Amino acid sequence: MLDFSEESKRLVSTFLTYRNDIDIYTEDESKDKEFYKFLFKKILNKTISINDVTPLGCKDNVIKRCIEEPSNGRKKLFIVDGDINIIPGLDIPILPNLFVLDAYCIENLLLDEETIVNFIYHNCATKPIEEIEMELDFQTWLKPYSESLVKLFLHLALVDLFGGIFRLQNANRFHKIVKGSLEFDPDIVEQETNRIKQEILNDDTEEDFDYNLAELESQWSCDTRSLLTIVSGKDYLIPILLIKAQLFKKSKSLPSLEEIKLSLAHFGRL
Incomplete structure (x- = not known):
């Protein structure tokens, strides 16, 4: 079961592997962009510079973008909700640059x-x-x-x-x-x-x-x-x-x- 402070530490640890600045892709809509920017900046406490946060809609869109995104030298991280899969712990996608939350959705955190x-x-x-x-x-x-x-x-x-x-x-x-x-x-x-x-x-x-x-x-x-x-x-x-x-x-x-x-x-x- 999730310790929420530990989950934020896990997220920070992932961010720190990218160093310097980073582009972040998430679920949800453009109206959620300010929330994500504020949340990530608070978690990181100025240790990483966030270039931009791009909400892509549903989870499938984020995973598809993660798979298809070309390597152009820019550091990118794709963040998706754990959804119902975290309950049995099955079918959780594992991809380079993809971070799956250990909670149903980011609001849980x-x-x-x-x-x-x-x-x-x-x-x-x-x-x-x-x-x-x-x-x-x-x-x-x-x-x-x-x-x-x-x-x-x-x-x-x-x-x-x-x-x-x-x-x-x-x-x-x-x-x-x-x-x-x-x-x-x-x-x-x-x-x-x-x-x-x-x-x-x-x-x-x-x-x-x-x-x-x-x-x-x-x-x-x-x-x-x-x-x-x-x-x-x-x-x-x-x-x-x-x-x-x-x-x-x-x-x-x-x-x-x-x-x-x-x-x-x-x-x-x-």
Whole structure:
């Protein structure tokens, strides 16, 4: 399981092998460019000069560019998300100049207790940070999410393992409105998990399913560390953070995903 400070060290170590200046290619869109530039400059702490960051869209685009990019003397690094493949640890591409994150996506690297507390503090702006930390009760807050969503993502990994296709949903779907606020409902997650299991069993044996699920469960416990590593930061963890932040802020206004990512990168300890 991922230690986020260790993952940033791994990334820095990769950068340092290139020395001097470098061109970086990533997933996502042009609107994410400023986030990547800020994040990498913070991680590197001026040890490397970044020529440019070029978002290429999807993961396949980055890998294709990595394979086809001509050698013209410029130093290049291609960075892609770990995605569902990091759960079984299979089919992870290995190419020169390609760096695969040890987390579902780069947004996962932004999320740890200290960063989340600071994010809520600066967005709330009406309570002392110590009070927010106490009210948040980080481990207790994330415990029901860990127990449900890690299991869900293990099942999604099985869909991929058995050759199926899945689509991620926003975490808001697994909440219900209670007294005007969104409240997590693990029963909705369980229903989705059971639906996925049944889809797999339509084409594969229960023996194969149980064996492969047990293998994944031996690698990933239903705890906070697994939650912050293998559950999509973009589609699940950041929406969960926003729901919690709104309770502190007592406001219905929501920042954009780009604003959130830049704020988390700013407050983070990477």
